[in-house]
Amino acid sequence: MGREVDLPDPAAATGYDDPPPRMGFFTDTSVCIGCKACEVACKEWNLVPEDGLDFTGMSYDNTVGLGADTWRHVAFIEQRKPLGVQDVGMHHDIDVLELAAHGAGTAPDEASTTPTAPGDRGEFRWLMASDVCKHCTHAACLDVCPTGSLFRTEFGTVVVQEDICNGCGYCIPACPFGVIDQRQGDGRAWKCTLCYDRLGEGMEPACAKACPTDSIQFGPLDELRARADQRVRRLHQHGITDARLYGADPGDGVGGDGAFFLLLDEPEVYGLPPDPVVTTRDLPAMWRRVGAAAAALAAATAAAFTITARRGL
Template structure:
């Protein structure tokens, strides 16, 4: 049975109890931050931050409305990170959870460059990557993920994926968009939205390159000759260049 989150951003009060609980359960250290002009803290995901509440302002006829979005690994059905990992450090469980086994990670950063949501975070000191594992050790014991357990307004619902989808689509729910139903083969972290996904800072049309699927099928037999890794390296280099250009554009825009 596939498990999932159904998150209701309109219920979120940005208390960030989920952030604190995630830190405590995973024994992650606090991070030193600075005032960068936003109520968000920390400013994004990192090697030591698996989930983060993103603040977004939306101008409406009634004035400014705050939109809060829980950022984390979305546990894609067609997980690019799992497809490109050369050491099988990332696996997908029967529940649909994409689990990272950090002890197998060699720091190649293929998952970092090819994730359509820019979720995996690389640590220069340890040469490892980290991300949310959906509290899989809790799920395997019949418990719910800690962030869902501590949410004081039930903005994070955990359960059977199909049942959660039915709830979101039920008549009178008032939600125009169910993000994650089909994106990247179907996400296991879904959102019931009243506005278009991009208004919350979500990727409107996330895609996994078709080249990755061909690489997965054709290249493993060639690994002995090193050709498979060479082809993957070219693909990663192209994605790195694309990401670098995007970051440079952001820096230029912020300096205007």
């Protein structure tokens, strides 16, 4: 069984009465095959403009990163590193697809008890990962939006209302993950909505629906986190000790993510910040200090006027 997780409910904190369970994504990169079905499905359903047809020189990664016209981004990372220690008989318990997708170096029936050594044939592997907006528990983009264009839904997700966005761009530097972007020729901010229109109809987001390996899993966030814990333990048992969860901890700098990931290396390898924090976390204290300074200045000014008035008598 997975751990019991006490998740904060951002929808309830926002003011929704009796909201539904918080929904989100668990992206298991260990079974991502880099097919880009999620990118295509996202664009087709959400009418996101075409981009990324130019060769970038970055392997098969033609979209490079998230942006206004790329709400799902599949990263391709090449490494001279084995997938993990492979034991005889391991293939009977772990998906063959996982080994094939990441270039484990030996076919299941050729696995040995000796880890692959640097320089040996077959040490090469791919790390593939489909990135997306994290739908943070404590979302700085919501804090800085002056028009209310960004709002928290009843499912705990964060959505941009393009008809209200004035293109100020405050949300862009506020995002600790660099997710939000302004569309060229448009000026407004755009990002993943976690297919809010589909959620309202009881449907899963387009990217999860299209994923052929269930690398992208959608559902109630507490269930996904328990499932992710089991998955990490299973990979550790089979020698893939680098497997770790990213964004699943409610105690991290953003209160945990509504979209979290199973990674096979350090977050920085995937272009993710190792210790993200809410960029607006110090705003309340800053405003208190500004208020105190303003009050002190007003008191000093009043005192100066009083002294001047008395001297003039």
